[in-house]
Amino acid sequence: MPPVTTAHYVMLSAILMGVGLFGVVTRKNAVIVLMGLELMLNAANLAFVAFARHHGNLQGHVFTFIVIAVAAAEAAVALSIMIALYRLKGSITLDDAQELKG
């Protein structure tokens, strides 16, 4: 079995990013969109860590921890917005929330 190189990690990261982006762009359900967002964030985390390992320093880890912390807050805020949206509209389909269109 060939050794796992940085390129593998980066490719996995790219795949995760693609999957997450696909979810965000195509899905109408807000929760699924949020999940896609989380996938994209973690793809970035993976890339950070991979490059940190590649360069042998800790800067990537630092970013990763920050991203994890922010992602937690973001998830909390996003979920509460969804609850508010559900109370308002009775659904969390994104197409229902378009009051701000131009």
Next chain:
Amino acid sequence: MTTTALAWTTLLAPLVAAALIACFTLKHRALSAALAVAGIGTGLVCSVAMAFRILGPGDPVREMHEFTWLASGGVTLKFGVLVDGLSVLMSLVVTGIGLCIFVFSNGYMKGERGWSRYFACLSLFAFSMLGIVFSTNLVETFIFWELVGVSSYSLIGYYFERPSAVEASKKAFLTNRIGDFGMTCGILLTFFTLAKAGIPGVSPSFTFTEIAPVFHSGVLKPFEADLALGAFLVFTGAMAKSAQVPLHVWLPDAMEGPTPVSALMHAATMVAAGVYLVCRTYFLFAPYEWPLHVVAGLGGATAFFAATMAFTANDVKKVLAYSTLSQLGYMTMALGLRSPSAAMFHLTTHACFKALLFLCAGAVIYGCHHEQDMRRMGGLRKKMPVTAWCYGIGALALAGIAPLSGFWSKDAILGAASGHSKPLYVVGLCVAFMTACYMGRAWWMTFMGEYRGGEAHAGDAAHAHAAPAVAHAAPAVHASHDPGHDAHGHDAHGHDAHGHDAHGHDAHGHDAHGHDAHGHDAHGHDAHGHDDHGPHGAHHGGEPQEVPWVMRGPLVVLAALSVVAGLLNIPAPLAAHGAHLEHWLMGTAAKPGPSWFPEAPPEVFHWDVAIGGTIAALLGIFIAWKFHGAAKSWSVDRFVAGIGPVHGWVERKWFFDDIYLFLVKRVQQPIADFCGFVEKRFLKEIVVDGIAVVSHWFGRQIRLLLDGHLHTYVTMALIGVLYLFVMLFATAHAGPGR
């Protein structure tokens, strides 16, 4: 106290009085008046003390105290007091004449509303003028110059309920702004020319004592064109304040103020400022020719035109106003003829007798129940003897009859004219003749003959067609007093007693002038609060009465001054040591700095000039007597018919007001309309509105991109990111240096 401390006291006392009145004693009439009189009185005492120190037996000295007010970028503005013969003389005039007028006001303004405001403004006026007098530099002068403008505005517009007074104060202020603009330009041009000149050892400065020697020394020859223009521009300031043609138009209208204010303005403060300024900055003018020629020419023109206009005035104050104009023309002429000491001498004597004449006019107006039209006076000599005597002395002094003060000063000016310029000498003689003549006319119309106030004015209708514009100044006075004094219970006295006013106005057709607004035709004197004039209520018959002592006292003092003021400067062959005033003003070679005025031969007495002037004056009086004396041997109407259209020109005030009206309506207004058109059609509708319309249109289009679908936004963001990537790759591969 040092001399400069005395000067500071003189300067600040009226300001302190004004501030105290404004802050604390607005409700206390007696206290306000006392403060104002005390302020100016302190100034007078200090001025006299300064005079004894400065004008001692030896050579006059010059003392100065100056501190830095603000310094910025190489320009230092200073503030201080300059005490020398010139400023002390002027300060004596301002405080001395001012004190008389302040005291007189106590009687004249009795019962007026805004009494405390009046005295506060008066004190402020005196302060502003003293600021000009003691100023050490051009910037300080300019500041006080503006203050004089402001305080005169507030006093001319004292009766602010009356539209004509408001108009007059605006006119005075705006006309003065034209001059002030010129003066600003002149000060800056002079300063920056000095800076540009960069003469070693000479730093650019505004301070008189620092720049005067530079001008005297002649090192500024290469910059003559700029500096001469600067001198002329400084003179435009003086032209407005001292009411020289063509900026004189505000002065006759300024009669809308209370009479003591007119006295103050015409004698000591406002109009004297211009002449004083030119004397103070004479070093700017002395080295050059054309500015002084312009000064002399304008002075002569003013003297002549104003004297002619005095003949058509029927308002007892307007005659004096034109006479002031004319005498200011004399002074300015003397300045232009390189005889500043003669100008200052005439300024001093003129201040005495013109203040006297104005206060007499005030007494007459007061005694005749605010009647100002001389055609409804006459015979007052018997009813107001003190006033009549004082007026007579003042008129003779103004006419230049020896040995009253006016003779000596007028003689000094005529002497200067005869030496320098024959045409101006002839103009001067003509003006002397006309001065005597119109003062004689005013004297006979006001004080001699029979009292015409009580009559129904059948005869006036004839005059009325001739001077409709002049005559309506009189009724406007009545509008000045507030309504609602019925509570004083004077109605019971029956104001029909004052009915002559109402008759007169109807006869003059004043309704057409829109005086209905003041309720004039309604005979409504109680509505005008006329009764508020305490003593007026007491005499019912409308008969003129002599004024109280608080008003007579200043008249007598000023009359005495008008007689003796000439002693200041009696020239050489007649007085042992020659002209004292001239000696003081010239300032000899005492430290610091050289003499203020350029060296000139000392003034001597010319018998031919004196006899010429006296003959002109006597002839004027004789002709006035022929026309207006008891016999009325010559008819004014026939004379008017004889001179044909000239009478109309004079009556239209030589068209100056019409020219201004034309300039404003036909020249300025189209320019303003054009600018307005450009601004409205081009700047607003095309440039400003155009930008808004285009932005709005784009906004509407771009708005459609935001359709409310989250996915659209994400897609757009994605496209943006992809674009960035593409650009990144493109530049990374294309740019060889990266």
